[in-house]
Amino acid sequence: MLEVTNLKAYYGGIQALKGVNLSIKEGGIVTIIGANGAGKTTLLKSISGLIRSKEGRIVFQDQEITKFLPRQIVSLGIALAPEGRQVFASLSVEDNLNLGAYLYYRRKNRSKIRTLKEEVFELFPVLKERLSQLAGTLSGGEQQMLSIARAMMVRPKLLILDEPSMGLAPLFVLEIFKVLERLNQRGTTILLVEQNARAALRVAQYGYVLETGIVILEGQAHKLLVNEKIKKAYLGD
Amino acid sequence: MENYGLINQLAQYLITGITVGSIYAIVGIGFNIIYNATEIINFAQGEFVMLGGLVMVTLVHTVHLPMPLAFLITIAIVTLVGLLMERLAIFPLKETSVMRLVIMTIALSILIKGLAMFVWGKNSFALKPFSGDTPLSLLGASIVPQTLWIIGITVLLVVLLSLFFGRTIIGKAMSACADNLEAASLVGINAQRMVMLSFMLSAGLGAVAGMIITPMALMEYDRGAMLALKGFGACILGGLGNFYGAVVAGILLGLIESYGAGLISSGYKDALALGALLLVLFIKPSGLLGSAEASKLKKF
Ligand SMILES: Nc1ncnc2c1ncn2[C@@H]1O[C@H](COP(=O)(O)OP(=O)(O)OP(=O)(O)O)[C@@H](O)[C@H]1O
Numbered sequence: 001m002l003e004v005t006n007l008k009a010y011y012g013g014i015q016a017l018k019g020v021n022l023s024i025k026e027g028g029i030v031t032i033i034g035a036n037g038a039g040k041t042t043l044l045k046s047i048s049g050l051i052r053s054k055e056g057r058i059v060f061q062d063q064e065i066t067k068f069l070p071r072q073i074v075s076l077g078i079a080l081a082p083e084g085r086q087v088f089a090s091l092s093v094e095d096n097l098n099l100g101a102y103l104y105y106r107r108k109n110r111s112k113i114r115t116l117k118e119e120v121f122e123l124f125p126v127l128k129e130r131l132s133q134l135a136g137t138l139s140g141g142e143q144q145m146l147s148i149a150r151a152m153m154v155r156p157k158l159l160i161l162d163e164p165s166m167g168l169a170p171l172f173v174l175e176i177f178k179v180l181e182r183l184n185q186r187g188t189t190i191l192l193v194e195q196n197a198r199a200a201l202r203v204a205q206y207g208y209v210l211e212t213g214i215v216i217l218e219g220q221a222h223k224l225l226v227n228e229k230i231k232k233a234y235l236g237d
Numbered sequence: 238m239e240n241y242g243l244i245n246q247l248a249q250y251l252i253t254g255i256t257v258g259s260i261y262a263i264v265g266i267g268f269n270i271i272y273n274a275t276e277i278i279n280f281a282q283g284e285f286v287m288l289g290g291l292v293m294v295t296l297v298h299t300v301h302l303p304m305p306l307a308f309l310i311t312i313a314i315v316t317l318v319g320l321l322m323e324r325l326a327i328f329p330l331k332e333t334s335v336m337r338l339v340i341m342t343i344a345l346s347i348l349i350k351g352l353a354m355f356v357w358g359k360n361s362f363a364l365k366p367f368s369g370d371t372p373l374s375l376l377g378a379s380i381v382p383q384t385l386w387i388i389g390i391t392v393l394l395v396v397l398l399s400l401f402f403g404r405t406i407i408g409k410a411m412s413a414c415a416d417n418l419e420a421a422s423l424v425g426i427n428a429q430r431m432v433m434l435s436f437m438l439s440a441g442l443g444a445v446a447g448m449i450i451t452p453m454a455l456m457e458y459d460r461g462a463m464l465a466l467k468g469f470g471a472c473i474l475g476g477l478g479n480f481y482g483a484v485v486a487g488i489l490l491g492l493i494e495s496y497g498a499g500l501i502s503s504g505y506k507d508a509l510a511l512g513a514l515l516l517v518l519f520i521k522p523s524g525l526l527g528s529a530e531a532s533k534l535k536k537f
């Protein structure tokens with residue numbers, strides 16, 4: 001579904017990705033783990049088109065999207081829930097969700113938007129209670145949920161999440177992972193970046209380990225979970 | 238009899254204040270629209286008003302177009318100026334800091350003023366009122382009909398704009414760009430187009446302000462800077478980025494000026510308005526209707 005080949009990305013003179021290869025098959029959950037500063041966010045931003053300064057090849061469903069703009073990429077069905085609660089703070093929860101479905105508004109598909117909202121409320125009932133509250137006044141955890149919900153409003157084929165559990169209480173983290181599994185069962189392919197490597201590897205089928213801009217290890221998630229090196233470096237055993 | 242005359246005069250000042258204040262309010266809203274989409278303070282905002290007035294004068298008195306048609310064509314022309322300004326001067330610099338872009342708008346205002354002097358010369362121009370100039374009497378004060386046009390059109394603009402920003406997805410998308418540009422592009426919003434739209438909208442608004450004020454106050458090539466200053470005052474006083482704030486503060490400034498000029502001396506009216514502005518900013522730096530929370534996030 002998504003093929004990333006030899007991807008390099010730069011911030012000015014600094015090279016943050018040094019030739020990353022990644023392959024995601026339709027229907028699964030894939031996770032990327034790695035230490036702070038490894039380049040995980042950079043990789044996700046490159047795929048979504050937010051980072052323009054890059055080399056290599058990104059192909060989505062047989063179409064090369066390396067040079068596409070974020071809005072072109074999202075319209076192909078790749079949605080990113082970015083790192084750190086990037087909600088539209090001065091707008092209401094409802095407007096945030098509506099803007100998630102911006103492309104459907106452009107296509108005047110109102111009934112689609114209604115069904116999408118119902119689905120989102122089913123997964124995040126809190127949001128329904130807070131529809132008219134300004135997003136900037138939500139609690140951190142609620143903002144995180146809104147940010148994920150907004151990406152779901154795109155009804156993407158591939159949903160990319162950058163540390164969705166960040167700042168959430170343990171119970172909420174479990175909740176989010178359940179939501180992701182449910183979404184996946186309904187047919188959404190998921191690419192997940194997580195600090196909580198154990199939880200991520202449990203829910204995923206396949207995993208990549210990123211270190212200073214390159215993939216140093218990849219494999220089936222259940223095998224990575226018992227890999228000695230990973231246990232030491234990322235699972236705290 | 239003495240008392241009656243005073244009340245008459247106070248009513249007259251009230252009306253003058255609201256009229257002038259309406260113009261400041263529209264200019265203030267123009268500042269806010271661009272600021273909200275880009276964080277740029279567009280100091281060429283006053284030039285849109287000046288152009289609106291002068292283009293209208295030419296279309297009505299030289300080309301002899303009927304007023305409603307001239308009104309629409311003027312909006313179209315000035316909106317186009319706003320669009321060109323964004324495309325030619327702001328967009329090419331998009332990688333640079335907001336501060337540089339603000340300075341760019343100052344340069345543009347000087348350029349537009351120069352071009353206007355070249356086209357219209359240094360004279361002041363009059364425009365005939367929209368519906369005659371037989372005064373009406375209200376509360377003992379006499380009102381020229383143009384006053385009602387100004388107040389009515391201001392109210393209409395405020396209603397239309399709040400519907401646009403409050404109810405339409407495009408309006409929401411513009412606010413979203415201001416909040417978080419990256420997140421906006423991730424949901425498929427074309428941020429560049431929103432910036433373009435904000436300049437066009439502000440320019441069109443400015444044009445309307447220029448057309449409705451010219452029958453009462455004349456217009457000349459170098460009026461823009463003064464109008465921008467007062468409108469900017471309204472926008473800061475009301476809370477930068479806050480729509481209704483600009484309206485309240487614009488009218489307040491107009492009233493202070495009008496009562497100041499009438500009751501004290503016309504020489505003091507600008508000083509009084511500025512004094513009020515400073516006083517509010519000392520007491521409440523985020524402006525009358527601005528929230529302290531929001532102003533923490535602002536660049537200016
Ligand atoms: N805007 C930027 N300008 C310069 N360097 C940057 C920028 N953003 C990230 N970097 C650098 O690029 C490298 C990779 O950063 P990235 O954010 O991708 O890491 P990450 O794996 O997501 O880390 P974390 O787990 O902390 O989120 C880091 O060394 C970081 O300092």
Ligand SMILES: [Mg+2]
Pocket residue numbers: 040041042083162
């Ligand atoms: Mg990161």
